[in-house]
Amino acid sequence: MFVGRSTGRLGGLNNSESGGVADAKNLRVKLVLLGDSGVGKSCIVLRFVRGQFDPTSKVTIGASFLSQTIALQDSTTVKFEIWDTAGQERYAALAPLYYRGAAVAVIVYDITSPETFNKAQYWVKELQKHGSADIVMALVGNKADLNEKREVPTQDGIDYAEKNGMFFIETSAKTADNINQLFELFEGEEQSVRQKLLTHWLSSKLGSCRGKVVKEHFIAPFHWRT
């Protein structure tokens, strides 16, 4: 029914199923957030896109679509098309609908809940099997402010991310102080085009959040391995 209009465009980019570049100056990147329900995917994305944090829990239905365009220093723009998926079990079978053709996948777990870490590993495997071959994945341990209730050691996240060639970050307001140094370190590295985009985007968003969020969990140390 919608052939031609949608199939091509559901891909991560205008003309590439998995890519990062549409034209030289205007890049379009499809990003999908996956993870168990209640880990804070929507909070992360709303913080990224709108700089807002809403502590009331709003269960996502199906998937929400948000986009965010950022300008890089060299005057290119990157438009992120973000699919914030519902974590509920009943939507798991529909996930390919949202991650198909995604250039970047952000997989989120809650550091106080080992089940959500297991679920995150499930999503990593699922993406390795069925996602784009060159998808860039980031593992995010959310709610790091609840450190006293932590049940997933940071090292476990780092190890798993390293093994699977993913970025790793733990997000929480309490350790926001480290963000700048980490990003500086991060930006100094040699990156592939897409990783650079991701880095730019994450750093700009994370950096801009710093200081705004005091009470609520968000943002923090940023480790990555490739």
Add this chain to the structure above:
Amino acid sequence: MSSSDSSSSSSVDDPNPNPKPLDNQFESLNLEQESESTIIQNDDGEGQQDQESSLNGSLNVNRNNHEQDDRIDGGHVTSVLWRRTNSEVEVDGPSSPSSSGYAGERGSSGASEDDEIHEVANHGVIDGVFDSQAAWLPGKRHVDEDDASISWRKRKKHFFILSHSGKPIYSRYGDEHKLAGFSATLQAIISFVENGYMDELGDRIKLVRAGKHQVVFLVKGPIYLVCISCTEEPYESLRGQLELIYGQMILILTKAVNRCFEKNPKFDMTPLLGGTDVVFSSLIHSFSWNPATFLHAYTCLPLAYGTRQAAGAILQDVADSGVLFAILMCKHKVVSLVGAQKASLHPDDMLLLSNFIMSSESFRTSESFSPICLPRYNPVAFLYAYVHYLDVDTYLMLLTTSSDAFYHLKDCRIRIETVLLKSNVLSEVQRSMLDGGMHVEDLPGDLLPRSGSASHLGQHQQPTDSPGRFREPFVGIGGPAGLWHFIYRSIYLDQYVSSEFSAPINSPRQQKRLYRAYQKLYASMHDKGNGPHKTQFRRDENYVLLCWVTPDFELYTAFDPLADKGLAIKTCNRVCQWVKDVENEIFLLGASPFSW
């Protein structure tokens, strides 16, 4: 409204060409039975009732079939009683409070006081809030309770969903997991009857009456639904509510969930419904404020004909490009909707869909693309819904069968939004929300020439004499002849229009009481066991209720309890005429997808 092509042979059925027939019907009875039974039955209605059912979808037919099945205990008797005991002279003592539909309302015990507070909190404490949804707090409450809690036991209306193995799936109050034992008991009752307690196979338990409590059962394959209520609502109404709850579950999961039980009878369904408590509690709340839940019809936001046409035209545009249904709604009211060829949308599906959208906060945050199932359209398949809020109350739903259609639907939405903004539809919608619809105070006089229908709706002035109304609640207030409220349901259009609430039906509780009274009227008017009724006049301490059912429409009216019967009847005719005069604005006419 297509009242003119009434196929009934009886001339009294069509009020619109000649608003007198209702008077005629009552005339003889007024003479003979001045203060006796005032129930008027017209026995020639049997065939018409059938015809109506077929026009009105399958719901009434199904219900009536079910009703003829066995029931445990005398639920049947109760509904009959209600009809037979009411008369102008007889005050039916114990059941009188029940006309409010609310047994605990008089606050008889300390514990029910707790309920009192709870109910008030539910429905808003501000008198005169017309929109009784406004103060309702979404989400499930009292999760700490279980069947051992006294407070839990005192709740007036419980709803449960459980599996055929007795596993709890949903409970209105309390934590499902703590209610496992209680669920198992319900399951045992159901299977005891099913497994040959009676002679024939296939027996099903439908109703158990225990004191003032009714326990209503509904079995849907491996899913059991139970309502335990002391609200004295009719069995048919409670059963209809269970049907809607089941429909809501199907909307979220489709009937494919049955397969999980085939594979594993002990399957635990609660994780599949994760995060949907709010959807069910919102639906259950709507049973007490939204007449669509028992009328099985939808209502439109009043709009100038041209405005609605403009909205319909752009929706039609996108429907032609492969959208199955395009629906523009403002809260629970339809602004416009179109369907692809041959696709028809059942009012119950619209109710469940809009409840689902409105109760899920995440739809307000950003545009969404979600699988949903329309149980009346196709209970086994998912459709994909693109949902976007155009403003705080107005939302667009584009439904398609294609899971790949997101970007196309997004483009459609952008086109629609642009047109709606350019043609001021959205601002008109906002204005209509503020102005409200039909106010009984504006009911045109009998002999006044009607100068353009717009004047009746569009120029409503807030009544300046309203302060006096609060002081003297039992004199003629509201509309003419003591008219307080009405609901008009068009059979052919599957739509209803309800007048705005005005003094003295101000508080959400009074509104809820009136809806419960209407709901009883509806159930009694559609009870085939006693033959279809054409009119019903009922006077009690709260209201005069006058109901009139024809093949074309149903009219439910509430008057001051001291209202004069003859005047009330005349007023009903005027209401019908008024509705006809403004039908262009209050109904969605023309190319509707409701082609039964």
